Amino acid sequence: MxxxxxxxxxxxxxxxxxxxxxxxxxxxxxxxxxxxxxxxxxxxxxxxxxxxxxxxxxxxxxxxxxxxxxxxxxxxxxxxxxxxxxxxxxxxxxxxxxxxxxxxxxxxxxxxxxxxxxxxxxxxxxxxxxxAQKGEVEIIVTSAEPLEKSVSDRLERALKGSETAKGKTVKVVNKVNPELLAGIVVDFGDKTIDLSAASKVNKLNGLLTQSV
Incomplete structure (x- = not known):
């Protein structure tokens, strides 16, 4: 409330x-x-x-x-x-x-x-x-380029088999953000899994900055 x-x-x-x-x-x-x-x-x-x-x-x-x-x-x-x-x-x-x-x-x-x-x-x-109240889960997969269908299909099967999607109707949406450079970012609910190259570069830059 x-x-x-x-x-x-x-x-x-x-x-x-x-x-x-x-x-x-x-x-x-x-x-x-x-x-x-x-x-x-x-x-x-x-x-x-x-x-x-x-x-x-x-x-x-x-x-x-x-x-x-x-x-x-x-x-x-x-x-x-x-x-x-x-x-x-x-x-x-x-x-x-x-x-x-x-x-x-x-x-x-x-x-x-x-x-x-x-x-x-x-x-x-x-x-x-x-x-979620309707039993639906939208999972947003953001990539640097549109995912190839074979990759998208494999990813969708894996996501639909996850605990988050269990017993629910899952919709996987692919969004494109060139700034990611490579890899993907998966968003569902208020959770984010960042597997992008940009994230790794940022982490590396942070480590380099701390070591200087």
Whole structure:
């Protein structure tokens, strides 16, 4: 619940205090993950329909951020005062048809705690939770170049056989980032396995810097 992330909005705390406790399908340990979990459990406590609506709201918000909509620009500006943030949230809400009060509550809490700059990460973690609730797992494999089909197929079989994917519907997505140089980075939930050449180079540079 939002109070678990030190909400500065007492009305939200009162609203959720008497609600029956529900659990998230997976534990997310990062700070954005904790906010996402608070929003997820708050929505699920109300109803499955509320959870679906909040997911829809956040998906729309993610698109606004991705498309650099002016209404979402304030999320990256940590210098705004509380009244300016409140007005900006109201303007942003007008871009999301019939926005749910839980979605607004999440934005208010992020604003009150000075965490609006993490909104995109919170949304990504919320989607992770929502997919897990449906028995779905999205595993993102980032490589320097598009993976060859034979390599992709082998990797997909290995990932689907992992403990994380056990009993779930797995979707493996290949993204390309030339800065990795070689190797891959595997992301699932809030976990990352970095097997890229860039990571090894960075570690080597760090060791060389320490030894000088």
């Amino acid at each position: 939002f109070s678990s992330v030190r909400s500065a909005a007492p009305t939200l705390r009162r609203a959720y205090a008497a609600a029956p406790k529900v659990s998230a399908p997976v534990a997310l340990q990062t700070l954005p993950g904790k906010y996402a979990t608070a929003a997820f459990t708050s929505a699920l406590t109300k109803s499955a329909a509320t959870l679906s609506q909040v997911e829809s709201d956040l998906t729309t918000l993610a698109k606004l951020i991705e498309n650099k909509d002016k209404a979402a620009a304030f999320l990256e500006n940590p210098t705004l005062g509380s009244s300016e943030r409140a007005a900006a949230i109201k303007g942003l809400a007008s871009k999301i048809p019939k926005i749910n009060e839980t979605t607004l509550g999440l934005l208010d809490v992020l604003s009150a705690n000075g965490r609006l700059t993490t909104t995109s990460e919170v949304i990504k973690d919320f989607i992770v939770l929502s997919k």
